[in-house]
Amino acid sequence: RSQRRKKNSLDGETKSQISFANKFFGCSKLSRKENSDFKTTAPPGNGFQRTVTSDTDKTLSSEMELGSRMEKNDQFLQMLGKKTANKHLDLNSCGLTTADVRKMVALLPFFPDLEELDISWNDFVGGNLPSITQQMQVTSKLKVLRLASCRLTTEDVRALGEAFEMIPELEELNLSWNSKVGGNLPLILQKFQKGSKIQVLELVDCALTSEDGAFLGQLLPKLQSLEVLDLSINRNIGGGLNNIAQGLQSISTLKILKLHSCGLSQKSVKILDAAFRYLGELRKLDLSCNKELGGGFEDTSALLVMLKHLEVLDLHQCSLTVDDIASLTQVIPLLSNLQELDLSFNKKMGSSSENLLSRLRFLPALKSLLINNCALESETFTALVEASIHLPALEIFSLSWNKCVGGNLKLLLETLKLSTSLHVLRLSSCSLVTEDVEFLASVIRMGHLAKLQKLDLSYNDGICDAGWAIFCQNLWFLKELTELDISLRPSHFRDCGHWFRYLLFAVTKLPEITEIGMKRWTLPVSQEEELGSFNKDPKRRSIHFDHGGFQ
Structure with missing residues (x-):
């Protein structure tokens, strides 16, 4: 009888420890398994009570160790000003040290349902990423991975490429502001195969090369769920633009395309023209800060007409010419869903945009209009004033x-x-x-x-x-x-x-x-x-x- 009371008491304590795990980390699957293992029956006999007591002691010790470790992990997150969460771990801009990264690695097994991991803007992640990717097998449900500005090394990006095989549910990847990504893009994305669920791919200022661009062009047809592609501030990507444009023709789901400050030229507009005909779902197009783009729109008046759903068009600082503006005058009024238009820092607009600005009246959904530093003259300003009365949503x-x-x-x-x-x-x-x-x-x-x-x-x-x-x-x-x-x-x-x-x-x-x-x-x-x-x-x-x- 006393042994039965002892066993019941231990049952209660163990359940309490499991409840503690559930409370902080939602490890419901792990808890059910452990609970089931604990209650497994065995043939009766003299050795059974000793076995149960021994197993119970081990389980209790294990659960107490688990509870202690989880409490330390909870303290670690609180120290960084973060709260525990079952599916989201956000350590963005936390100033993580190498020791903190090690603690985070030890923490990952307690998040089997983790869907989002953001450790961006932490310099000491660089050089330590392999230790994180080794834990990817326990985070197979990961959907969002953000590693922007982490000073990743070549070894880091190689380890990352190997790890993608273990996270097949990945939908968003941000590697922006990591210069070692440039020249190594095939190493990183080699595991992305046809049927990949990736929806967002951000590679801003990654020192991408023309070879990276060529590889990306071949990869894009495999990314049939892609909705956001940001290649901004990669000034050498233009060398692979032909491949990228060809790959984009296969991505009918794309909604956001950003090529800000990518060294695009007049010829680039004509190359992209072929791709835009297939991007009927595009909502945002950013071609800004490509100073050599001027003159590229002259013979492509139909360039944007296919983008019927376009909501954001950013052409600031593109050195637009008088002929570019004439072409855009024909196109922009047809973009009836346009909500944001940025034509700033195009000084030729001052003397040639009267017709363009007057036709803004045909954009009733326009919410944001930026015309900074366009050297407007009295006639163009008057045309803008007269059009503004027809912009109720501004x-x-x-x-x-x-x-x-x-x-x-x-x-x-x-x-x-x-x-x-x-x-x-x-x-x-x-x-x-x-x-x-x-x-x-x-x-x-x-x-x-x-x-x-x-x-x-x-x-x-x-x-x-x-x-x-x-x-x-x-x-x-x-x-x-x-x-x-x-x-x-x-x-x-x-x-x-x-x-x-x-x-x-x-x-x-x-x-x-x-x-x-x-x-x-x-x-x-x-x-x-x-x-x-x-x-x-x-x-x-x-x-x-x-x-x-x-x-």
Whole structure:
């Protein structure tokens, strides 16, 4: 009887330990197996009680060791500011040391259901990845693996390539900002075969070579589930672009293609043209910062017409020519689903985009329009103003570095004051004058632009103190404002006028404000004291005046 009581007591303690494992790590399959093993029957006999007691002691010891180890692992995660999770382990930007990596490796067997592992932006992962990949057999359910900026070595990427065979469910892989990936892409992706479930492949700034591009072109037809491909900032990938474009023709599922800063040329546009005809599901296309691309759109007016579902088009800093703009004028109005358009830093637009900008009226879904530094002239600005009234969904509008806006802001605000969706308005370095901000203040006072969250008026040094005073007196009407920038140019310093106290008062009435840019404005002693008193108020400690040190 006493032995039965002892056995029942041990049963309870063991179940308690198993419950502990379930609570912290959700190891339900492991627990069921151990519980089943413990209850396995055996033929009765004198040795049975000794066997049960011995096995129970071993199991109890094992479970106590398991519980102790799990508690240490839990403490390890808490030390890094992370919580335990059964399916997700996020150690991004945790400053992991080599010792931490070892602890993490010991932790992995306790996550048999792990689906997402993110250890990006941890330098000491580099050189230690083989120890992690050796545990991949216990993380066979892994769907997301992020290793961005981990300083991976050649040995690391070789070990990673071998490990992919053990994680057949992988859907997302991010190896961005690891230069050793370049020249070794076949070693890494060699295990990807036809039927691969990979949906997201990010290889930003990996020093990819033209040979890597050729390999990728051959691999793409095997990745029939691919939806996102990001090859940005690989300036030598253009040598393999023919292969990549040919491979893309087999990926009808692709929704996002990013080739930002890839050294593309005029010829590249024509090469991609053949691929775009097969990418009917594409939602986002980024060809930005390819300065040699200019002139490539001249004979490909049908290039984008096939992309009926395109929502984002980024062509900023592409040196677009007059003929490019003429071709785009025919195409862009047909992209009725377009939500984001970035044409910034294309200076030929200033004299040739009147027709293009006027046709933006045919994009009713447009939410973001960026035309920074396009050297707009009065005629092109007027065309833009007239089109903006037909953009009811516009949330982000940037006209920074277009000098023609100065003295003409009233024209734009007459149309924007009808907008109920505008969240971001950027007018940096637009040569605004006092009358411009006075009219802006009147529009704000009348209750327009009520949804504005970010307002950038920086580098407009021609506004006098009276203009800033009127503006600040009406600023408090923008109840949803979170960021305001009125900084001066780097070479220009000015004393704050009496308007500064109006600004402080307005800020007390703005419940969401967190950031005020005021670089190179200087404060006299009396105003420094006012700001000091303001900052001491505990209710306002979340508000940051970014002044770079008042002079």
